[in-house]
Amino acid sequence: MQNLAEISGGLSYLEQSEAVKARLDRMKAREVILQVAGLMKTFQTGKSEVVALDNISFKTHRREFLCIIGPSGCGKSTLVRILAGLETASGGQVLLDGHPVKGPGRERGMVFQGYTLFPWLTVRKNVMFGLRMNNVGRAEAEKQANEWLALIGLERFADAYPNQLSGGMKQRVAIIRALVNRPRILLMDEPFSALDAQTRARMQSYLLEIWKKVDITVVFITHDLDEAIFLADRILVLSAHPGRLQELIEVPIERPRRPEHFSAAEFAATKARLEALIHPPAKPGEDEEAYPSVPLLTDVRDEVE
Amino acid sequence: MLQVSDAAIRPAADAETGDAVPGQWFRVRAPLSRRTRFILAVCSFLVPLALWSAISYVPFIWHPDVLISDPGDVDYMLPGMRVDKATFEQEIQNAKVNKTNPPVGVPCNPVYLPAPGDVAMAFYTSFTTPPADQDGLWLHQSLWQSIQTIFWGFVISSLIGVPLGILCGAHSGAARLVEPFVEFFRYLPAPAFGTLAVAVLGIYAGPKIAIIVIGTLFQQILIIANTTRKADFSLVEAALTLGTKNLRLLTKVIIPSTLPDLYRDQRILLGWAWTYLIVAELIGATTGISLFITQQSRYQHYANVYAAIAMIGILGLGTDLVLAALGRKLFPWDGR
Numbered sequence: 001m002q003n004l005a006e007i008s009g010g011l012s013y014l015e016q017s018e019a020v021k022a023r024l025d026r027m028k029a030r031e032v033i034l035q036v037a038g039l040m041k042t043f044q045t046g047k048s049e050v051v052a053l054d055n056i057s058f059k060t061h062r063r064e065f066l067c068i069i070g071p072s073g074c075g076k077s078t079l080v081r082i083l084a085g086l087e088t089a090s091g092g093q094v095l096l097d098g099h100p101v102k103g104p105g106r107e108r109g110m111v112f113q114g115y116t117l118f119p120w121l122t123v124r125k126n127v128m129f130g131l132r133m134n135n136v137g138r139a140e141a142e143k144q145a146n147e148w149l150a151l152i153g154l155e156r157f158a159d160a161y162p163n164q165l166s167g168g169m170k171q172r173v174a175i176i177r178a179l180v181n182r183p184r185i186l187l188m189d190e191p192f193s194a195l196d197a198q199t200r201a202r203m204q205s206y207l208l209e210i211w212k213k214v215d216i217t218v219v220f221i222t223h224d225l226d227e228a229i230f231l232a233d234r235i236l237v238l239s240a241h242p243g244r245l246q247e248l249i250e251v252p253i254e255r256p257r258r259p260e261h262f263s264a265a266e267f268a269a270t271k272a273r274l275e276a277l278i279h280p281p282a283k284p285g286e287d288e289e290a291y292p293s294v295p296l297l298t299d300v301r302d303e304v305e
Numbered sequence: 306m307l308q309v310s311d312a313a314i315r316p317a318a319d320a321e322t323g324d325a326v327p328g329q330w331f332r333v334r335a336p337l338s339r340r341t342r343f344i345l346a347v348c349s350f351l352v353p354l355a356l357w358s359a360i361s362y363v364p365f366i367w368h369p370d371v372l373i374s375d376p377g378d379v380d381y382m383l384p385g386m387r388v389d390k391a392t393f394e395q396e397i398q399n400a401k402v403n404k405t406n407p408p409v410g411v412p413c414n415p416v417y418l419p420a421p422g423d424v425a426m427a428f429y430t431s432f433t434t435p436p437a438d439q440d441g442l443w444l445h446q447s448l449w450q451s452i453q454t455i456f457w458g459f460v461i462s463s464l465i466g467v468p469l470g471i472l473c474g475a476h477s478g479a480a481r482l483v484e485p486f487v488e489f490f491r492y493l494p495a496p497a498f499g500t501l502a503v504a505v506l507g508i509y510a511g512p513k514i515a516i517i518v519i520g521t522l523f524q525q526i527l528i529i530a531n532t533t534r535k536a537d538f539s540l541v542e543a544a545l546t547l548g549t550k551n552l553r554l555l556t557k558v559i560i561p562s563t564l565p566d567l568y569r570d571q572r573i574l575l576g577w578a579w580t581y582l583i584v585a586e587l588i589g590a591t592t593g594i595s596l597f598i599t600q601q602s603r604y605q606h607y608a609n610v611y612a613a614i615a616m617i618g619i620l621g622l623g624t625d626l627v628l629a630a631l632g633r634k635l636f637p638w639d640g641r
Contacts, residue, residue, distance in 0.1 A: 084546050106548030116543035119638050120561045130547035133557070161638040181547060 013269040016252045024250055027233060030062040033097060033217045034083070034185055040091035041078055041243075051242035052078050056092070058236055058248060060185070065211060065218045067232035069225065071278050075243030076221045080189050083219065084110045096184060106134055109178030113190045115170040117162035123173055124149065124158040130181035148176040152210075168199040175207070179214060188220045192227070201259070204230055208257060225274045229267055230257055237277045246277050354421060361420035368412035377406035387416060419608040427608035428615065431597075444597060448616060451582060451593035454510060458517025458585070459578045463571065466525030471567075473526065474533020475559050487526050495520035495581055499588040508589030516585035521578045528570050536563045565632065565639040572628050579621050 016024070041053035052075040060066045070076050081087045083094060085104035094101040096108065109130075117126050124145050131141035149155045152172045162170055171191055178186055192200045204227060211218055222228050228235050229251055237246040252266045261267055326332070337345070360367050371393040376382035379396050388396075393410060400407035414420075419427075431444045442450070473480040495516050502512035502519075536559045544558045560567075586595035594613055601609040632639075 084542075086542050086545065104542075104545035104548075106546075108546065110543070110546035112539060112543060114539055116537075116539045118540060118543075118558070118562070120564070120636070129544070129557075133544070133547055133549045133553060163638060163640060177547070187546075 011265045011269045013249065013252060013266070013273045015266075015269075016250065017254060019254050020252050023255065024233065027061050027064055030064075032059045033062050033064075034219070035059045035095040035098075036083070036092070037095070038092035039079070039082065039089050039094065041075065041082065041087070042090045053082075053089075054242040054244050056238075056243070056245050058245065060217055060219060062217055063211075063215060065208075065220065065231055065233045066236060067220045067222060067228035067234075068236045068238065069222055069228045069274065069278070070238030070243065070246075071240045072223065073243075074238040074240040076223075076238055077189055079238075079243070080110075080187050080219065080221050083185075084108055084187050086110075106130060106181045107184045109181055109183035109186045111171070111174050111178055111186065111188045111191045113193055115162070115167075115174050115194075117170055117174060117177070119162050122159050122161060123154065123165070126162065126173060127177050127180055130177060134181065144180055148180050149173075152176055152206075166199075167195050168203055171195065171203060172206070175210065179210070179216065183216070185217045185219060188218065190221055190223065193222070193224070200227075205257075205259075207231065212256070225271055225278070226262065228274070229253070229270050230261065235270075235274070237274065239277075249273065358421050361414060361418070361422075364412050368414055370413050370415055371410040372413040373408055373410040375409040377408040379408050382408055387413060416605055417607050419611060423608040424611040424615065427606070428612040431609050431612055437600075442596075444613075447593050447597045448620070451586065451595070451617075452620070454513050454585060454593060455517065455575075455578055455582055457510070458514045458581075459521065459575055461514065462518045462521040462525055462574075462578070466522045467529055467567070467571075470526045470529025471533050471555070471560060473530035474536070474563075475555050480530060484527065484530065487523050491523035491527065493519075496584045496588075499584075503589045509592075512588050513585040513592070516588060517578050517581045520581035520585075521574055524577065525570075525574050528574065529567060532566045532570055533559060533563050535566070565636040568628075568632050568635070572625055572632075575628075576621060576625065579617065582617070 036059070037057050039053055039056040040051075043050045043052055056079065058066075068076050068079065078087060082089050083101070085101055085108065101108070117123075118129065121129065124142065127145035127148055128138075128141040131144060132138070136144075146155065146158065149158050152175075154169060154172060157165060157169065162173070165173065174191070175186075192203050195203060207218075208231065210216075218231075220228075220231060222231075232251050235249040235251060237249060238244065239246045249270065251270055253261050253264060253270070370387045370389050373382050373384055373386045373388065373393075376384060376386075377396075377400060379400070382388065382396070388410075390412070393408065397407045399405075434444075436442055469483060473483050498519050499512065499516060502515040506512045506515055540562050541554060541558055544554060549557060582593075583595050583598070586593045587599070591599060594617060598610050598613045601607075601613065
């Protein structure tokens with residue numbers, strides 16, 4: 001924390017450069033794609049009722065990149081699953097282009113953490129799947145799938161099965177499998193958390209590259225603060241138990257994003273704010289259960305730390 | 306004091322290479338080389354065969370009876386007769402006392418345990434021996450009859466059981482409607498329906514096929530339903546977000562994703578069907594390999610009985626090996 005404050009040099013995450021402000025203003029001038037109003041989700045566990053999401057409201061504009069972040073148990077996965085239509089809300093409304101969302105549909109594509117490619121289909125047929133399910137002819141679906149595969153440089157693997165691909169390749173295929181359907185919005189539920197650090201960094205840059213070229217609005221769930229800041233236009237911060245909206249942060253970093261931005265002052269300032277929201281200084285009495293201290297179990301007397 | 310030595314860390318690495326680690330003689334699920342796997346598979350047949358051979362050919366192991374070669378002056382004995390050792394020794398004592406010719410014989414096993422060589426011989430001769438009756442069947446014809454019974458029993462059972470099982474596995478309502486009754490019915494022993502099946506379907510192929518169907522179908526519905534239920538639901542969710550609806554979720558996602566497992570189930574269930582074969586064939590007019598077995602055991606030709614039982618085993622295992630190989634061709638994406 002101290003460190004972040006030093007890097008940011010007293011800069012507030014609320015200060016935006018002219019370029020950033022202009023870009024965010026342009027974004028906000030675009031039409032609203034997704035509107036969430038007073039969303040509630042309660043679970044019944046035994047006789048008691050647990051509130052998972054409490055009165056969540058926000059909107060995303062066309063071609064916005066929105067990250068949703070929060071501590072574990074804040075219901076961010078539940079939120080995105082409700083947006084996808086895989087779960088039903090207990091109250092409130094989700095509007096896509098002004099129409100209420102009922103059940104899953106092709107206009108809301110989703111990328112899952114566990115890839116979820118169909119193992120019995122080749123890479124090409126995985127990409128064709130959504131088109132075929134929406135009654136696009138085989139030849140046309142194949143043509144579009146080939147175009148998208150060429151776009152992400154995986155045309156060589158078109159006839160391979162998913163279990164022959166690396167994790168990064170699988171997730172690239174999963175992204176275009178959703179995009180080939182031309183969804184209005186792309187929902188991503190911690191899509192890169194199963195990847196190793198190096199692949200994850202490359203995938204983040206690559207996702208931004210795709211997002212820049214395609215007319216798509218992204219709602220991206222993550223628990224990684226750096227990832228959220230690097231990717232997002234705006235970050236929606238949730239609190240846990242119950243999941244409430246804490247703050248909608250506008251990321252004051254210019255685009256295009258580059259790895260150098262990780263050490264920028266704006267980055268540190270934003271991260272310091274996120275840290276403060278997500279890991280607030282523990283109040284006495286409501287701290288997490290403390291781990292016991294470990295007694296010395298070695299005869300070797302020199303200190304390692 | 307906690308101690309972590311190099312040796313404690315090594316086995317994890319060696320578990321992957323299959324190399325031996327000194328001092329560790331029992332390694333859980335250590336991988337085997339191709340060669341070792343082959344040798345062990347051959348041994349799994351050779352070891353029982355060796356035991357059987359030892360009992361049959363080593364005279365001092367077991368051999369409780371005596372095969373008479375010359376009855377001497379014992380009037381009730383005939384050459385080729387088996388008597389137990391105690392009787393044989395009693396007669397030798399009697400012969401000594403009465404000064405008559407003693408019987409002569411060699412130790413042998415009871416008639417119900419023929420030697421492997423005799424069974425192997427019987428395996429060959431039972432195919433070359435013409436049927437005893439004029440309208441009787443050659444062995445290969447009997448076997449073909451049995452295979453047809455199994456085939457139709459299993460096909461009819463699968464035509465009902467597989468679609469119904471998949472439906473139950475995919476749809477909670479269907480499962481609640483079907484499964485409680487099936488759970489009840491599967492405890493009813495199939496042979497108990499024998500006389501009923503004969504009354505309804507006559508004495509020929511009908512009731513036999515029915516017994517195999519009754520024996521297989523109810524287990525099949527539950528097994529297929531359970532396998533279908535284990536389909537990876539995240540794939541269903543992915544398909545939903547891609548715009549898949551209703552029955553297409555079943556035909557394009559659930560069935561293809563569980564197909565290799567369903568195929569494995571079918572292989573196990575086919576083995577199940579075989580176990581009902583003998584009971585089924587004894588119902589009504591006895592037919593097929595069971596007719597051969599019952600006739601041969603009536604004449605105490607146990608070598609032939611063993612040969613026929615071995616044939617069932619070879620047919621069953623052979624079919625399964627072929628189906629397993631076919632499965633690897635059909636589901637190249639299936640890792641298991």
